[in-house]
Amino acid sequence: MDKKKEYKEWENLASQELKDKNLDSHYWNTPEGIRVKPLYTEDDLKSLHHQIGLPGLPPFTRGPRATMYTNRPWTIRQYAGFSTAEESNKFYKEGLKNGVMGLSVAFDLATHRGYDSDHPRVLADVGNAGVAIDSIEDMNSLFDGIPLDKMSVSMTMNGAVLPVLACFIASGEEQGCSMDKLTGTIQNDILKEFMVRNTFIFPPKPSMRIVADIIEYTTKKMPKFNSISISGYHMQEAGANQVQELAYTLADGKEYINAAIQRGLNIDDFAPRLSFFWSIGMNFFMEIAKMRAARFMWSEIVKKFKPKNNKSLALRTHCQTSGVSLMEQDAYNNIIRTTIEAMAAVMGGTQSLHTNSFDEALALPTNFSARIARNTQLILSEETGICNVVDPLAGSYYVENLTSEIVKESKKLMDEIDEVGGMVKAIELGIPKMRIEESSAKRQARIDSKEETIVGVNKYKPTEKQKINILSIDNEKVRKKQISRLEAIKKSRDKKIVESYLEKIKNAASGKNNLLEICIEAAKNRCTVGEMTSAMESVFGRHNLSTKTISGVYGSSIKNDGKKDLIEDELEKFISKRGRRPRMLVVKMGQDGHDRGAKLIATGFSDLGFDVDIGPLFQTPEEAAIQAVENDVHVIGVSTLAAGHKTLVPLLMQSLEKNEAKGIKVICGGVIPPDDYSLLYKLGVSKVFGPGTNLQEAAIEIINIL
C-alpha cells in the first residue's frame, strides 16, 4: 500500500518538475517499438518474459560460464587483413606483441566471391578490404611464424568458405598442426549473406548443403573449432534495429540446427560449437539487454531439440563495435563512440571483442589508430574493475525489463518467420531484407531531420576540418604480385593431379560426398580458390540476386523543415527546363556487396522526387556506363565502401567517354578518404559525399550540378 502511495507522490513531483501533467509524452519510443518509461521500479520485475537465473547454468541469461571475466577477461580479437598475406602477417604479429589474444582474418572481396586475383571481374577488388588469398601458398605466408596449435583464428568467410577453410586446414598441416588441434571460428553463415551482406556465390540450396558439410566435417574431425558464427552484425550494419538483429539471427541459427540434424548429427555433438556474432551500437542499455535476451532465447530454442548436455544451450558470442556508428565528420569522436560500445559489449557478457579504429569511416586503420582501438579494450579490462563482478547489471529494474521487452518483441518477429515456413523461405520471399531496409530508411530520415543526434554530424559541427593520417593500399601493386604468384604456382604443380581433384570436387558437388574433405586434398595439391569455386559453380551455378527495393518509407519519416519544399521548387524548375525529372543511376561496382548505402540513396532520392535507376550488384564500370547510356540518365551515383573507387571511377570515366556519354555527370558517395577527393575531382567527378551526408541537402546540390 505504502509503495503505491509513494509512487503516486513521485508522479506528482515529476509532473511538477516537468511542468507537464501528462507523463506519457516523456516516454521514449525506441525504433524497436519498445516504450521506455522515464522510471522503472521493482514492479517492473514482476511479469518478465525471461528467467534471470545464474551464470553458467541454463537458461544462461547471465552468461555462458559460471565465473565469466572474474576468471579470465574476454578475448581481444581484432579483425584485420589487407593487401598481401605478408603485409597482413606483419600486422598480426605487431598486434600479438601488444595485447591482441586471437586473430581475426579479413579477406578481400575477390576471395570472398571465389575469384582468383587474375580474374577480369575483380580488377579493383584485389587486396581491398582484406587480404588476397588465392591458394594454400598465400595461407602459409599469412600464418608464417604464428603457431596455429596455440593461436585461435577466426575467419570471416561465407561465399568461398570451402576453399578458404580447406586452405587453412591444409596450411595447418603443412605447419605441423593436425586439424584436431586447430582452434577458432569460421563464419560460414550464408543465410545472412542472402539477407544483407551479399557475398554469396551459389544459390541458397547448395549453399545450405555446404554449411551442413562443414558442420558435419568439423564436428567429427575438429573438436576445438567453431563450425559457424551466426551473425547479426551485418544486419545492424545494414540498418536493422536491435530486435530485428536478434530475431533474424536466432532464426538463422535454428535453420542451421535443422540442417545439421537432417544430416544425422546429434545435437550435443555440434550445438556447443555454434557461436554468435553481434554488432554493438550506441544504444547502450538496449545492446546489453539484447545480449542477455539472446542467451535466454537461444537456450529456449535449443531445448526443443532435446539436448542432454547443458553446454548445447549456452550461447557464446563475439562482438564488434558498430561500423555504421563511425562518422567521417569529426572523426576523433569515433574513439569515444567505440569506447561506449565496447563497454556495452562487456556489460552484456561477450566472449571476444573487436573494437573499431576511429578512422575506419575513412579508410583502413593505421598502426596508430589500431593501437588506440586495442588500448580501449585493455583499459576497460585492466583499469576499470568491470571484470571483478559477473553480469553487474542483473536485477536492474530497467535492464531486466528491457531484456524482457526485447524477448517479447523478437519472438513476434520469429513467429512471422515460422509462419512462412522458416528462414530460407522468408529470405526467398524477401521479408527480412524488406524489414531491415525499412528500418534503415527510417533511421536516415530521423538523422536528416535531427530527431536523432550525432555529434559533429547533424549537431555541434566542427568549424575546422582535422587532417587525419590514413593508410591507403596500392591495389594495382597487390594485384600484380598476386598474379605473378599464381603464375608460379601454376607452373610448379602437376596439372593432371589438379585436374583430377577438380573433377572430384565436381562429382562431390553433384553427389553426396563431403565437399570439405575433398577440398582439403585439392588445396594441398595446389588447386586455387578460384579453381575450386568454378568447379563447384559448374554444378551449382552462380546465384543472382533479385534486388527488391522499398519506397515511401524515407519520405514519410522525414520531418518537413522547409528543405522538402525547397527541393520541390528546384525539381519543378528542373522539369520545366528538361521535360523530365532528374534521373540518376545508382551503381555499386566491383565485388563489394554491402548495398545499404546504395539502397538508401535509391529509396531516399526516389522519395524526394528523383527517378532512380539501380544497377545490378557486382557490375563492371563498362556495364555501368552502358546502362547509364541506355537509360539516358543525367547522373551516375557511385556508391563505394571498399576502397575500389581509385580503380573503378577512372575506368567508369573512360567507359563513359568510349560510349560517347561524357555529358553524364558522375558523383561518388561512401567511405572515401579525404585525400582521394582531389583525385576524384581531377578525374571529372562532380561531387563527393562522405558518410553522414544529409540526403535532402545532397539532393539540392545534385540538382544544382545538373
Place this chain on the structure above:
Amino acid sequence: MNLKEYLKIFKISNLDFSKSLGISNVSLSRYISGDRLPERKILEKIFQITDGLVDANDFYLEKKNPNLLSEIQKQKIKEIVNEIKKGNRNYLAKAITIIESTLLSHKLESNLLLSKLPSNQNSIRIGITGVPGVGKSTFIETFGMTLVDLGHKVSVLAVDPSSNKSGGSILGDKTRMTKLSVNKNAFIRPSPSQGHLGGVAKKTNDSISCLEAAGFDIIFVETMGVGQAETAVYDMVDIFLVMLLPSGGDELQGIKKGIIEMADLIVVNKADGNLKKSAEITTSEYKNAQTMISKMRKDLTPEVLMCSSIESFGINEIWNYIKKFIEISRNNGSFFENRQKQKIKSIWNNLNSRLEFYIEKNIKTKEFVKKIIKDVENNNLDVNNATDIIFDYLSNN
C-alpha cells in the same frame, strides 16, 4: 519560336502573359516588338512558362522560317533518325527521352522524328504483365537470352510506377536482367509511369517505333499487373502474356479477372523446387476453366503453360507457342488488322492527352476549366452541364 507566335498559337492575351511574368503590359509589348531585350531573369521565366518553346535565341535571332522547329532542331532529328537506323544505342536512348519528355519543344521534335521512322511489320511485340514478385523480369532475362542466342535482337520497355506522393520512382528492372542488360543484341529501357497511365501508353507506343527502326525484332513491354495500364499495353502489342504464381486464385494474386480475360497466353512461373507440384495444379486449373480465359483474338485459343525462369524449364514451349500464334495471326490477317486498329485507338489516346496538354498550357483556358471544376466540386453544377460548357468554350476558341 518567337514570343508573338507563341502567344498567337496558344491564344494567350498579352495582358495575361505579362501578369504571369510579373511585368507590365507595356514592357511585354516592347519585348514582342523587339524594341527591348528582356533581361536574364525574365528570359528564364519565359523559357519556363513556355516550356522551352521560347528561348533566348528567339529574341536575338531573326527567324525566317515560319515553321515551329528551327533548322538546327530539324538537323538534330535527321541525325537521330539516321543513327537509329544504324542501331546506335546512344541516339536510340536520346530519342526515347525526347518522346517521354513533357517539354512542348520536345513534343514537336518527337512528332517529326516519328514521322521519319520506317514502319516495321516483321517485329513481334509481346506484352507481359503480372503482380509484383511474379518474376516478370527474371522471365524476360531467361527468355530474352534464349532469343538472343537464336539470333534475335531483343528489346525491353519496362514501365515502373512513379510515386503518387513524390513523383519519383525506382527503376530496378536491370538488377534482375544481369545478362540481357549487357548483351550487345539487347536493349532495355525502364521508364517511370509518371502517374499518368494514358500518357505512358502513348509514349511506350512511340518508343516501340524507335526500337523497331533500330532493328529490334522482339519487343517486350513489361508492366505491373494491377491497373489500367494493362488495357493500354494490350492495345499496343501483338500477343499479351499474363504471368501467374503457382496456386491461388486471381483474387489472391491481385490480378483482375478482366486482365486474365485479355490474355493470349497465361504462364505459370516458378515451376521449380517445392512449387513444381502446385504450378502443375494451377496450370491444369486454368486450362479447365474456360470461362476465365475467353477468346479475344480470331482463330486462336489462349494457352496455359508453365515455366521456371531459374531452371530454364518451359521456355522453349512458350517460344513455340508465340511463334505459332504470330504465324496464324499473320496468315489470317488479324495481325495486321490488329496493328491497324491499334493505330486508330492511339489517335483517340493522343487526342485525349493533347487536349489535356492544351488546357494545361493555355493559361486562360486553364483558369476557365478550373473554375468550372470548382463549381462541380461545390455542387453548383452537374457533371453533364460542366462538360457541355467546357466543350462549347473550347470549340468556340
